[in-house]
Amino acid sequence: MSLRCWLACLLFLTTVAGAEPLSYPRDIQPIFTAKCVACHACYDSPCQLNLGSAEGALRGGHKLPVYNGTRTRAQEPTRLFLDAEDEAAWRRKGFHSVLDAQGSQAALMARMLELGRSQPLTPNARLPAGLDIGIGRENSCPRPDEFDGYARKNAHAGMPFAVTGLSDEEYARLQRWLEQGAPVERQALQPSVAEAAQITEWERLLNTPGARGKLVGRWLYEHLFIAHLYFEDVAGGHFYQLVRSRTPSGEPVDVIATRRPNDDPGTRFHYRLRPIPDVIVHKTHITYPLSPAKLARTKALFFGGDWRVDAVPGYGAGHRANPFMTFQAIPAAARYQFMLDNAEYFVRTFIRGPVCRGQIATDVIRDNFWVFFQDPQHDLYVTDQRFREQTTPLLAMPGQLDDLGELLGFWNIYRTKRNRYEQLRMQAYATEPAQWRHIWAGNDNALLTIFRQHDSASVRRGLIGEIPQTLWWMDYPLLERTYYQLVVNFDVFGNVSHQGQTRLYFDLIRNGAELNFLRLLPAASRQAILDGWYEKSGQLKLLLAYTAIDSATPSLLELGRADPKQAFARQLLSRHADINAAPDPLNRCPGSHCYRADQPPELQRAEQALSRLTNRLAAGLPAIRSLPEATLLRVEHGDGQRQIYSLLRNRAHSNVAFMYGESLRWQPRLDTLTVYPGILSSYPNFIFDLPAAEVPAFVAALEQVKEGGDVEPIVERWGVRRSHPRFWDYFNDLTRYLEETEPREAGVLDMNRYENL
Incomplete structure (x- = not known):
């Protein structure tokens, strides 16, 4: 350690010697939030060390990574706040402490910080050659007794890793806290009076007695379990998670942990809302608003009609595979409309998602495309009971069984079902030529833009960027299947067979959304456009895996022959300007003034x-x-x-x-x-x-x-660069910018993919 650092530490320790003891939430978590959470959050935290909360710091690290696309057996889930209740339970699951001193040795975190401090980076220079900073790198994850060997082999692998380090004051404060034994006080979040009143009303709805109430509660839980729920009429409120608890409303939550949200809880349970206790990170922050108006809307959708349930379905692989069958008693119109009301949320769940590293899904989508939806009044699955009964058995999805030897067998079974469904769908819509009124335009969730960056992706309300190569027109079966395949049924701890089945079926879903969009274009233009999307090896996939396109049923949209896709996109932008995002003159310049007129x-x-x-x-x-x-x-x-x-x-x-x-x-x-x-x-x-x-x-x-x-x-x-002296000032200003411009959506960004330019 340099003389300057020693003097700074000594000065700091002398100054605070007579001060009150360090407080974890006041003095320590802010450092972790500012300098550590950008890497150490979610499932892709190196060594599973999550520093977004006291619980995560106490849990420590683990040698096994969560992301492993080649494992042959499913891994035991290790979800913070869910799969273990205390430090002792995490130790039994193989986690090692990073805070405890080891006899005469300092805590592992202290030594990692010292290693990082001993190898400062050259200001705003490229990182040393050979230092692997890619997210695919293999992390050593040394236990305390392995640290000396780790340090000898990895001189530049101290913490914070490959980035400008802590300030002198931050370093001294953390070291003092660790020397004190790293005391951690846990602070339970308490709802405000306004929040508590609405929580009571929502829990009452979710736990409505009777068969109808149980089925609706289950459907709502499976569609909101991943959400960061908030009360939009409460300023400065908390975010909440919907869980299944052994205890009823009014008692402390005793969460039931199952691998999937639609697995059998194994005991009597209640749906509960509990505060989200850790630091909000942008990559998992998928928000959903609650309010008295939303409560009334939900009641009207699901309990306003005269429908009944003969028997509440059970759990198991068959029910997971086909939610259309499991929830068939609930009117399809109610289910689809609930999803459309907040379509951005549902698309975010499977595009941005909480899995943090999603190439298993994102390698099947283009780098940018637009998404819009079929109007419920013109969705035959919603309006035509005979068609719904005929096709529901064909909408089952793979991935429930993870037998390695049956990967291709499962693929063939479910591909055959899906293709049979597409054939029936094409026949049914042959008498329903596409019209503009078949496109849903109910609110500003109706038009969405997706951007992919290799193994991550984002969703934005409105049509952004130049007109993309592909567009998706999603109906209820497409939207619901995508959600269940990539969110409800996807197991990030699953094996290669489960992940492969998920990826292969999502490929079919994407193709279905593309085929549905092509119905809007002139029949004679469809095959050439489709061929342009499936060039070279894609032609083999068109021939062997997908169904033939409908090249006969006309479209009632007047688009012309020159470039019907471009004509459609321009008309879509014009017709729905009132619900679209603000004009995008940087990418779609209307003339010579390619800028926003309301800017300085x-x-x-x-x-x-x-x-x-x-x-x-x-x-x-x-x-x-x-x-x-x-x-x-x-x-x-x-x-x-x-x-x-x-x-x-x-x-x-x-x-x-x-x-x-x-x-x-x-x-x-x-x-x-x-x-x-x-x-x-x-x-x-x-x-x-x-x-x-x-x-x-x-x-x-x-x-x-x-x-x-x-x-x-x-x-x-x-x-x-990562070595810039003010790197953290600039990086953390991104969060401040989000807090100023999109406060509900703000969260700490991830720097695991920050490049060494």
Whole structure:
């Protein structure tokens, strides 16, 4: 340790010697939140060390990673706040302490911090060659007695890892706390009076007695268990999670842990809302609003009609596989409308999701596309009882059994069912030519944009960016199956067979959404457009795995013959401008003024320059190939103000129809860039910081890039590398920006994917 550091520590310890003892929530958690949670949160925390709460710090680390796409047997779940109740229980599950001193040895965390302190990074320089910072790296996860060997082999692997470290004061405070024995006080969150009153009303609804109430409560639980619930009319309130508890309302929650939310709880239970106690991180923060109006809406949807339940269904693989069968007694119109009311939430659950690392799902989708929905009054599964009864048995989904030897067998069984369903669906809709009124436009959730960044993705309300290559038109069976396949039934701790079945079936769902969209276009144009989405090896998949397209039933939309997809998108934007996001002049410039008119002049000039980066292929703008997938541009203007823009690289592929070999189908010369105000990814790959007046120079420099090395001067001038002295100031300002612009959606961003440019 340097003399400067020792003097700082001594000064700090002398200053606080007579002060009150350190408080974990006041003095320690804020350091973890500012400097550690960006990596140590969710399932992809290195060594499963989650520092978003006192419980996570006490739990410690584990050698087994959660993400393992090749394991042959399912792994025991280790979900914080769910799968164990106290430190002793976590030790029995194989977790080791990072806080306890080991005889004469300091705590593991103290030694990790010391190692990081002993190897400071060169300010704003690239990281040392050979230092692996990729999310696919193999973490050693040393136990306390293994640390010395770890330190000898990994001199640059101290904490915080591969990034500017703690301040002198933060380091001294953490070391003092660890020397004191790392005392941790747990503070239970308490609902406000206004929240408590609404909690009572929602728990009463969810636990409505009788067969009808039990079935509705179960359906609502399976659709809200992943949500961060909040009361939208309560300012500054908490976020809540819906759980199954052994105890009724009014008593402390005693949560029942099952592998999936639709597994048998094994005992009598009650649906309860409990506060979310850990730090909110953006990647798992999937919000859902509750209010008296929402309560009344839910009651009207599910209890307003005259329907009955003959018998409450049980649990098991068959019920998990086919929720359409399990919940068939509940009117399909109620189920679909409930999902449409907050469609952004449901799409977020399976696109952004809490799994933190989702290439098992994201490698089957394009890097950017638009999603919209079929109107319930024109969805035959909702309106036609005979069609519903005929097709419900065919909507079962794989993944409930994880026998390795039956992976392909399961795939063939469920592919056959799905394709038979698609054939029946095509026949049924042959008498229902598509019309504009068949597109749902009930609220501002009706139009969504998805951006993918390799193994993560984000959802945004409204149609953003240039008109994409593909669009999805989702009906109720498509939306519900996607939700169950990727959220309710997906087990992040599952084996390779379970994950493979999930991925393969989602491929069929994507194809179904594409085929449904094509019904809106002229019949004669559909096959050529579909072939463009499934180029090269994709043609084999079209031939062997999917159903034939309907090339006969006409569309009643007047789109012309030249480019019907572009014509459709332009009309969609025009017809639904009242529920769409704000105009997007940076990516869809209406003329010569490619900026937002409501911005100050200096930002207008900056946006005019940034618009030059959009609607261009990487073949003509090589800088795109040198940029990571999610770059954030921090533009300072006015008196201490800043605007943040997302620069998202959209990778082009010949097709996205296969589980492996994505790099072989990547067409980098066709990549494009979307530029949009705001933060559109939970995982920033890099930050540039510059004054608004320098944005034109920044853009001009990017336009001059011919090859990868040409980006170096741009990074040197405006880049914020992991080693930047003010890295954490800039990185944490992203959260502050979200708190100012989207307070309900704000959370700590993830830096596991921050690149070494």
